Amino acid sequence: xxxxxxxxxxxxxxxxxxxxxxxxxxxxxxxxxxxxxxxxxxxxxxxxxxxxxxxxxxxxxxxxxxxxxxxxxxxxxxxxxxxxxxxxxxxxxxxxxxxxxxxxxxxxxxxxxxxxxxxxxxxxxxxxxxxxxxxxxxxxxxxxxxxxxxxxxxxxxxxxxxxxxxxxxxxxxxxxxxxxxxxxxxxxxxxxxxxxxxxxxxxxxxxxxxxxxxxxxxxxxxxxxxxxxxxxxxxxxxxxxxxxxxxxxxxxxxxxxxxxxxxxxxxxxxxxxxxxxxxxxxxxxxxxxxxxxxxxxxxxxxxxxxxxxxxxxxxxxxxxxxxxxxxxxxxxxxxxxxxxxxxxxxxxxxxxxxxxxxxxxxxxxxxxxxxxxxx
Amino acid sequence: xxxxxxxxxxxxxxxxxxxxxxxxxxxxxxxxxxxxxxxxxxxxxxxxxxxxxxxxxxxxxxxxxxxxxxxxxxxxxxxxxxxxxxxxxxxxxxxxxxxxxxxxxxxxxxxxxxxxxxxxxxxxxxxxxxxxxxxxxxxxxxxxxxxxxxxxxxxxxxxxxxxxxxxxxxxxxxxxxxxxxxxxxxxxxxxxxxxxxxxxxxxxxxxxxxxxxxxxxxxxxxxxxxxxxxxxxxxxxxxxxxxxxxxxxxxxxxxxxxxxxxxxxxxxxxxxxxxxxxxxxxxxxxxxxxxxxxxxxxxxxxxxxxxxxxxxxxxxxxxxxxxxxxxxxxxxxxxxxxxxxxxxxxxxxxxxxxxxxxxxxxxxxxxxxxxxxxx
Numbered sequence: 001x002x003x004x005x006x007x008x009x010x011x012x013x014x015x016x017x018x019x020x021x022x023x024x025x026x027x028x029x030x031x032x033x034x035x036x037x038x039x040x041x042x043x044x045x046x047x048x049x050x051x052x053x054x055x056x057x058x059x060x061x062x063x064x065x066x067x068x069x070x071x072x073x074x075x076x077x078x079x080x081x082x083x084x085x086x087x088x089x090x091x092x093x094x095x096x097x098x099x100x101x102x103x104x105x106x107x108x109x110x111x112x113x114x115x116x117x118x119x120x121x122x123x124x125x126x127x128x129x130x131x132x133x134x135x136x137x138x139x140x141x142x143x144x145x146x147x148x149x150x151x152x153x154x155x156x157x158x159x160x161x162x163x164x165x166x167x168x169x170x171x172x173x174x175x176x177x178x179x180x181x182x183x184x185x186x187x188x189x190x191x192x193x194x195x196x197x198x199x200x201x202x203x204x205x206x207x208x209x210x211x212x213x214x215x216x217x218x219x220x221x222x223x224x225x226x227x228x229x230x231x232x233x234x235x236x237x238x239x240x241x242x243x244x245x246x247x248x249x250x251x252x253x254x255x256x257x258x259x260x261x262x263x264x265x266x267x268x269x270x271x272x273x274x275x276x277x278x279x280x281x282x283x284x285x286x287x288x289x290x291x292x293x294x295x296x297x298x299x300x301x302x303x304x305x306x307x308x309x310x311x312x313x314x315x316x317x318x319x320x321x322x323x324x325x326x327x328x329x330x331x332x333x334x335x336x337x338x339x340x341x342x343x344x345x346x347x348x349x350x351x352x353x354x355x356x357x358x359x360x361x362x363x364x365x366x367x368x369x370x371x372x373x374x375x
Numbered sequence: 376x377x378x379x380x381x382x383x384x385x386x387x388x389x390x391x392x393x394x395x396x397x398x399x400x401x402x403x404x405x406x407x408x409x410x411x412x413x414x415x416x417x418x419x420x421x422x423x424x425x426x427x428x429x430x431x432x433x434x435x436x437x438x439x440x441x442x443x444x445x446x447x448x449x450x451x452x453x454x455x456x457x458x459x460x461x462x463x464x465x466x467x468x469x470x471x472x473x474x475x476x477x478x479x480x481x482x483x484x485x486x487x488x489x490x491x492x493x494x495x496x497x498x499x500x501x502x503x504x505x506x507x508x509x510x511x512x513x514x515x516x517x518x519x520x521x522x523x524x525x526x527x528x529x530x531x532x533x534x535x536x537x538x539x540x541x542x543x544x545x546x547x548x549x550x551x552x553x554x555x556x557x558x559x560x561x562x563x564x565x566x567x568x569x570x571x572x573x574x575x576x577x578x579x580x581x582x583x584x585x586x587x588x589x590x591x592x593x594x595x596x597x598x599x600x601x602x603x604x605x606x607x608x609x610x611x612x613x614x615x616x617x618x619x620x621x622x623x624x625x626x627x628x629x630x631x632x633x634x635x636x637x638x639x640x641x642x643x644x645x646x647x648x649x650x651x652x653x654x655x656x657x658x659x660x661x662x663x664x665x666x667x668x669x670x671x672x673x674x675x676x677x678x679x680x681x682x683x684x685x686x687x688x689x690x691x692x693x694x695x696x697x698x699x700x701x702x703x704x705x706x707x708x709x710x711x712x713x714x715x716x717x718x719x720x721x722x723x724x725x726x727x728x729x730x731x732x733x734x735x736x737x738x739x740x741x742x743x744x745x746x747x748x749x750x
Contacts, residue, residue: 282750283747283750290718313750314743314746314747314750316743319718320718320719321717321718321719322717322718322735323717326735326738326739330742335742335743335746336739336740336742336743336746337739338713338739338743339714339716339717339718341714341716341717341718341719341720342696342697342698342714342716343665343694343695343696343697343714343716343725344695344696344716344720344721344722344724344725345716345719345720346719347719349719350718350719360697360701363701364701364711364712364713365711365743367705367710367711368691368710368711368713368740368743368744368747369743369747370747371689371710371711371747372658372689372743372744372745372746372747372748373747373748373750375657375658375688375689375748
């Protein structure tokens with residue numbers, strides 16, 4: 001029997017690797033001969049760089065760049081050893097977390113620093129770029145990245161626009177001829193469109209510092225940007241699901257560079273041949289700190305379940321806590337779900353003993369699985 | 376597929392019947408066609424009368440009798456409809472719970488009232504008596520029961536002894552000739568011997584009001600009693616496991632009437648044909664408020680597991696909380712164990728939602744079982 005273990009991390013408690021180890025220990029406490037393949041995973045959101053180092057041969061490359069407000073910083077990206085590819089995280093250079101609250105200004109904030117990282121990767125041999133977006137400080141439609149790669153954004157007088165979403169209302173001409181050819185895949189875990197009430201500015205603006213005064217200007221800027229993309233390419237990006245991710249970054253990269261938009265999980269799964277691993281497994285175990293039927297979008301167990309269902313493989317989720325609407329999870333292919341708790345306990349008690357609880361639960365789940373198979 | 380559900384009650388939360396219902400609901404939420412046989416059970420301790428009414432055709436018969444201190448009371452026993460048998464609970468007439476703390480006196484307390492109940496059952500056609508012992512207020516070696524049935528206990532002058540363990544030091548002659556023939560099976564869930572440090576008086580005396588001053592007298596009384604049983608029957612009861620149950624009641628009934636001593640679970644299992652039900656099941660689910668590897672004696676899941684193991688049937692335990700040393704439980708035949716908790720919670724939260732938690736856990740356990748069988 002071959003068991004594939006594909007857990008997420010348990011936030012503030014255990015890394016995905018530690019979770020995978022605990023599950024493997026639980027299974028091996030029942031039968032040390034069972035083949036357990038550990039695949040610590042992630043939903044591809046922030047923090048994917050750590051994960052990449054667990055899953056792939058490669059190295060973190062740290063380069064000089066600038067943050068969203070234009071200040072010099074150093075930021076890492078991941079270069080794969082066995083393919084001409086790099087994984088860049090938008091949040092490393094252009095993230096919100098590193099901008100002090102009183103310095104945040106989405107009118108001026110730019111993704112240019114992330115563009116510099118991508119250019120570095122391309123200059124050093126990468127032909128494919130995986131870009132994880134999420135946690136951005138910006139609302140610039142990705143014009144910063146495009147500028148750093150050689151794109152030109154000018155106004156009606158032919159003057160180059162200043163960086164930041166606040167100036168996109170002035171945009172009159174786009175020129176991306178100088179941007180080199182490369183394969184770009186964008187990992188985005190939201191499905192918001194670019195504009196409107198569910199769009200980039202309205203939904204994600206406030207957390208980046210968009211005030212009610214700024215909002216019309218930024219929305220008008222992205223509207224104008226999208227109009228010029230359509231003029232140039234004859235394709236509309238405004239309604240593409242996910243186009244609103246990271247301040248419209250997904251819209252710009254999809255519209256002007258033809259970037260593929262996919263979930264972080266899908267891209268990581270593709271890179272790691274997860275589907276092949278699932279095909280070869282007799283049982284798949286995934287894990288997540290909390291699971292319920294309400295918040296499915298981008299959740300690792302859901303992604304793994306879809307692949308497991310495709311290949312008719314049993315899949316079980318271990319979770320710190322289980323919420324309601326489980327039928328929605330079952331419908332996606334999850335066969336069963338178990339909480340790791342042994343009895344009533346506080347959150348702190350549970351978090352202090354997460355590894356032991358996961359190990360014991362994996363042991364008991366595997367015992368039942370084995371018993372049922374033999375019965 | 377046929378599933379047998381044999382749960383205990385969850386103390387202060389749900390009756391065994393309610394637990395069984397919740398488990399059945401959980402299974403039927405997955406597949407309403409599955410045959411689920413509900414067998415709400417008990418370890419045969421106090422409270423078995425309720426259970427008997429769930430498991431068997433019959434009636435509660437309430438008669439006038441006396442309590443352990445000789446006061447008039449009414450107490451029920453269970454008469455089976457389909458066999459000439461009755462189940463009498465020692466604690467109903469001779470229990471400790473109904474004696475006020477300041478009135479407890481194990482020197483004088485007698486099981487006579489329980490004997491009256493047994494006599495009533497015999498007079499009304501019973502040929503088999505099941506006697507559940509536990510929770511007694513007495514230390515009389517069962518001489519009260521035996522007296523009520525026609526036994527004679529006299530001193531060296533031929534005078535009848537007064538009721539209570541305090542007078543057994545005077546015992547010089549036993550006559551049980553007048554006691555009618557009947558089948559007696561005693562349900563006792565402890566394995567203490569009659570005498571000594573692990574004996575009836577030393578271990579269970581204090582909770583009945585045995586003071587350090589009374590103890591030597593009561594111990595000497597049971598010692599003398601056991602000597603006279605041996606004189607009369609040529610068999611020693613002093614070292615029989617369980618002889619110390621209920622103030623030596625088990626010793627007297629085993630020694631003088633040949634009563635079979637068995638666990639409450641074993642007797643209930645025999646009466647209910649549980650073993651046959653297990654043989655016909657594809658999966659057995661039992662449940663208990665708390666389970667661990669330390670406190671196995673007399674626990675329902677352990678009894679059920681032994682029968683399931685004998686017939687190579689998968690058996691799973693659902694528990695409110697799971698303690699340590701699970702390997703001991705696995706060794707007894709339990710295949711796996713699941714806590715009903717969905718996540719960190721207080722004991723009160725768990726007890727307020729026990730039925731829903733059990734239902735959801737049964738659903739998820741059954742889903743995994745079914746998935747594994749098909750895989």
